[in-house]
Amino acid sequence: MRKRKKFSIPSKYLLLFLTLLCIGLMLLTFTTDMATGPLRTVSNYVFVPIQKGINQIGWWISDKKENLADLKEVRAKNQELQQQVDELTAENTILQQDKFELERLRELVKLDSEYSDYQKVGARIIGKDPGNWFDKFLIDKGTNDGLAVDMNVIAGGGLVGIITEVGPDYATVRSIIDDTTNVSAMIETTSDRCIVQGNLQLMNDGIIQFSELSDKENKVNVGDKVVTSIISSKYLPRILIGYVKEINPDANNLTKSGTITPVVDFEHLEEVLVITDLK
């Protein structure tokens, strides 16, 4: 026999206790601004290294695989590219001249707020939402690298999402195709504002929807650029979201809605840039 009988709680009471704990935590998150700081720090040091490690192995394997496949291709391409380099050098000099002109003009109209001016930090994606309902992912930088909640995340020149949670070495990013995301946006050419919403149904087709676009003069066309609006409280202004794919008048005849093809390829995201400037 054991030396002493272990004291054990009946499962009924344990269930009751933990249920109350969960409900308490839910209420806490609803009413206050999270009290999970220490918890996150602990889990940060346990899980983030493991996830990073697994990803490292994955990257290494895919790297090696690609190396072999690419070698042959690379040789053929090298020759082709050398030719292109010559062409591009010529083109580049012309563009350089154009660029200087553009800079002068920009200064002239005091329009120097392009997102090349923002401070950015590169980060790698190390994990994805374990369920299939939402589109969130984990990146390998956190408060130690100066990240904070509500910072915008971009990749490939377009908006990816926004940081919703941040720990010492990780941050959770909610992408703009997530079902719960709403972004205040506008059409670049006409400055008409609209709301861009993620939708699980459209997510699988790689598109997102927009609504409440007031376009009385019918100036918005398919293919127009959609950027984040200047009135958004969290998203920095004029970050490219995508291009109008489809546009339909709403039943009320005042507003329009439709779909957007995002510029970012959400299926194959690996690295992202976090803009560390907050609005």
Place this chain on the structure above:
Amino acid sequence: MKRTLVVTVLIIICYVLQCTLFQSLALASISPNLLIVVTSSFGFMRGKKEGLIIGFFCGFLIDIFYGDILGFYALMYMLIGYGNGFFHKIFFDEDVKLPMILITLSEIIFSFVIYFFLFLLRNRLEFPYYLVHVIIPEVVYTVVVTVILYRIILWINRKLEAAEKRSANKFV
């Protein structure tokens, strides 16, 4: 003690795999739910109490990193673990049918509850779409993974139980 350690490691491995490897192995952007397999198998293998504790920690992990509301997933996994515990009495080792049925049922209930609370309440009414494109593929994929994962869990549990029996005999 040994059991706690082994189960903790198992949960961590499953969670990390689910977040990394299985997200990349996703078929049609659907990935299986390993944590539900762990929770529900320990539920019927070891009884209500262990099911509910393991479920709580599995859910809590998701809550910390990905949850909007802390405690939501913890509560759900916990109840699933507890519910599976009711079948502990009719479970015996060699039977494969009961575990498969229970895990499938748990997964279906889990998906429905998520749809109800996180989608339907936000006015997303196209249930048939979600059923065909998310719920059914996830259930099928999870069941396929269960065939392998359940055997591993069963094996771990047998080893642990054998070790516990041995150490209990020592004190007699």
